[in-house]
Amino acid sequence: MIGEIYADALAGESAEIEYVDGTRVMLETARWFEPIDGDEELLSRCASPTLDVGSGPGRLTAALTRRGIRSLGIDITPRAVALTRLAGGFALLRDVFEDVPGSGRWATALLADGNIGIGGNPEALLHRVRQLLRPGGTILAEVAPPGTRSRVDRLRLRRGPRAGDWFGWATVSASDIQRIGLAGGFAEVDCWTAHGRWLARLH
Numbered sequence: 254m255i256g257e258i259y260a261d262a263l264a265g266e267s268a269e270i271e272y273v274d275g276t277r278v279m280l281e282t283a284r285w286f287e288p289i290d291g292d293e294e295l296l297s298r299c300a301s302p303t304l305d306v307g308s309g310p311g312r313l314t315a316a317l318t319r320r321g322i323r324s325l326g327i328d329i330t331p332r333a334v335a336l337t338r339l340a341g342g343f344a345l346l347r348d349v350f351e352d353v354p355g356s357g358r359w360a361t362a363l364l365a366d367g368n369i370g371i372g373g374n375p376e377a378l379l380h381r382v383r384q385l386l387r388p389g390g391t392i393l394a395e396v397a398p399p400g401t402r403s404r405v406d407r408l409r410l411r412r413g414p415r416a417g418d419w420f421g422w423a424t425v426s427a428s429d430i431q432r433i434g435l436a437g438g439f440a441e442v443d444c445w446t447a448h449g450r451w452l453a454r455l456h
């Protein structure tokens with residue numbers, strides 16, 4: 254997801270996700286620029302202030318700002334941050350595992366569009382995001398449909414002969430999110446489906 258090829262993909266260039274076994278699939282960034290069915294399920298549950306982790310081009314951060322929810326997008330890709338600002342959201346170039354403003358004070362943290370995969374270690378990511386939340390805060394995460402195998406893939410982005418660095422990306426199934434959330438110290442974990450997406454609330 255990370256690096257120049259991803260930045261170029263956000264600018265409209267084509268790019269592929271390449272797995273270690275050689276499988277390649279198109280990276281479809283265009284869908285992140287417009288509202289996606291089911292976004293409302295996330296947006297309507299966000300309280301002020303909300304941290305959009307891995308905000309990409311910022312459709313959710315900007316939508317929250319428009320509806321009067323204080324929100325901040327963080328992303329490690331400068332072009333994503335620039336696009337979020339262009340869309341009308343507040344955004345900073347930050348790695349979620351490093352220094353993030355407002356630590357311990359966020360009411361909601363969003364891990365949308367499969368961003369529970371960031372870092373390739375969902376337990377570590379949930380632990381980190383929990384540190385950023387205020388007591389009683391909530392994580393809203395998008396997970397994979399039940400029956401999907403939860404796993405960590407090594408992948409990289411490719412555009413023709415150019416390939417980026419390998420990185421880890423986790424897939425978490427709706428069937429596993431409750432176990433992972435409860436083991437991570439969350440008291441309540443709900444999971445539901447809307448518009449073909451699987452969403453989880455960890456509280």
Ligand SMILES: C[S@@+](CC[C@H](N)C(=O)[O-])C[C@H]1O[C@@H](n2cnc3c(N)ncnc32)[C@H](O)[C@@H]1O
Nearest residue numbers: 285307308309310311328329330333348349366
């Ligand atoms: C699947 S895309 C998310 C799309 C986004 N939610 C949207 O609405 O457009 C994943 C994003 O996470 C960002 N990312 C990856 N690792 C990150 C990290 N450690 N901290 C913050 N952002 C990260 C990537 O740069 C990328 O923009």
